[in-house]
Amino acid sequence: MNVKPLADRVIVKALEADTKTAGGIIIPDNAKEKPQKGKVVAVGPGKISDNGEKIAMEVKKGDTILYGKYSGTEVTIDSEDYLIMRESDILAVC
DSSP states (O other): OOOOOOTTEEEEEEOOOOSBOTTSOBOOGGGOOOOOEEEEEEEOOOEEOTTSOEEOOSOOTTOEEEEOTTOSEEEEETTEEEEEEEGGGEEEEO
């Protein structure tokens, strides 16, 4: 993939949601929730503050992250689905 995010944006590959519950019940595709965990595949250079200083990114390529249910913009790159979101949409690093 040769796409580079700009400013404080990251490209995330969503991890697959569980197909079974802890009790062993299989969840059908139409009942699965949208995943909220993913792996960072590309990171932008960072945001420029109002006074001109670059604010470094806290996440890096390869991090597993948690993000909000409706965060980011879904895109397809090289027939793979990704999310592009701002670093501020990331809730935690796992």
